[in-house]
Amino acid sequence: MAFPEGVKYAVVGAGIHGLSTAYHLAASLRASGRGSGEDVLIIDKTAIAAGASGIACGVVRNNYFQPAMRELMAQCVEVWESDPKAYSYHPVGYMQISPESMHEDVGTIYEQQKAIGYESTFIEGEADSMTYMKGLFDDWQAKGITSVLHEKKGGYANNTASMYGLATKAEAEGVRILTGVEVTGFEFASDGGAVTAIQTDKGKINCEYVVIATGPWVSRFWDFLDLPRSISIKGRDGQQHDDVAMWKYWCLEEGTLGVDPNMHKTNDGAMPPVLHVDSNAPLYADEDGSLITEEMWGIYYKPDFNFGGIQGGAAPYVVDQNPYEVAIDPYGPDSPDFIVGDNFINMWCSALAHCQKRFEGQIRYYKNTDPSGGLGCFTPDSFPVFDVFRENAYVIADSNHGYKMIGVGKLVAQEIMGESSKLLEPFRFSRYAEGKLHPVSSSPFPWS
Ligand SMILES: Cc1cc2nc3c(=O)[nH]c(=O)nc-3n(C[C@H](O)[C@H](O)[C@H](O)COP(=O)(O)OP(=O)(O)OC[C@H]3O[C@@H](n4cnc5c(N)ncnc54)[C@H](O)[C@@H]3O)c2cc1C
8 A cells, every 4th residue: 555645534543443443434434325344544653453353362242340441332232243254253242250259249230230221140149140050050169159240242253353353354344554663653733733744664644533443552643642640539428539540451361271272161162252360269270289369369261262262361460660661662572571471370260270170289270381372551530532633633542441342443433434423432541530440340350
């Protein structure tokens, strides 16, 4: 493709949000007669799926304590279900398996799923939870579980394959995807307001509108837009909190047990739902019985032919580094080494064995050679910011919730076309100043 001098809509980032926004924007432009996919250009410094979307575990679920997140996820699941083949989507369902400290929160999620018509089953009490789990997996043995939320929808999708599915749809609409071009800044109108052009390492591209969908690189673009690195927040307690960092980083630890994925089927031979287990039962090492933790812990896992085994992860940890240095290129060759270590491997494999007997003694099959995990960039309250800045710069900052959020691009496209979205409204930047924060759950994960 010849280097373009200008385009109406420039989308930076060829991950889930950039591709989805571009595709839906192109389709809306065509359907409304207001333009076509040729008015939309995606720019990525590396390639399609080069960022977080290309390494994500790919779990798609509704299980969120925050009503606004649940409603948004229900819309996203509909988009996944609209073309499972193209999106490489496996609708196996999802289970949240919890101890007593989370019982009430998860019960609320169940009630609200009923209210929005999202199909799920809720099992309460230790004995009934055990019976339900043994009905699915006869080797189930996790202790101290007192509730099971079984979402019948959701599941997981294959990370890279789904990105290519989206890219194919976007290109079929006429969208151009320019890879190997790095955005290095913006030019603004003479009044200092709107973005008028994108500066890249290969030259300037004029544009009328820009969508920033750069995943964990978002803080760099925040700087390009000259937005504040720290903000004031009105807390849920009504108190003012000043000087809160806009971005923080967590490292997501994930890995794969290199066994035959078929070893983790249900009693009736079906592919199982994605399992997410939180527990406060003491966790002991599978290999030598030593105590790993008596604190709350959590894991998730699924059989995955793409990763070649049982793939999943555990709760992430905060990255204690200057985020603005890390943010330069969280997945680049010079990025810090975030590959998971022995503690994760021991903890995750032992937790698998804690839950199901079939995983006892399997730690030796852990795929130590495959890099896994990665960085997530989180907002001050760890929920997304979907908003327009400087008149024409739409920032999609999903706070690392976003592989499952395939429907957000559709809603962003709708907003760019002039129709504001009720589902995106709770995720505006102004919520920090106004104190309209999302409720916080008792899960050990920053994304639940
Ligand atoms: C290990 C891991 C597992 C995860 N698992 C899940 C999961 O199971 N389910 C879930 O819902 N979410 C999951 N997430 C979160 C999810 O992956 C991200 O929230 C989501 O993929 C972000 O998508 P994005 O399109 O915003 O960004 P990305 O997919 O990161 O894409 C951003 C793109 O921007 C490009 N870019 C960056 N800077 C520039 C520049 N200067 N110029 C041009 N291009 C640029 C990059 O090359 C990249 O391709 C996981 C995240 C990680 C790290």
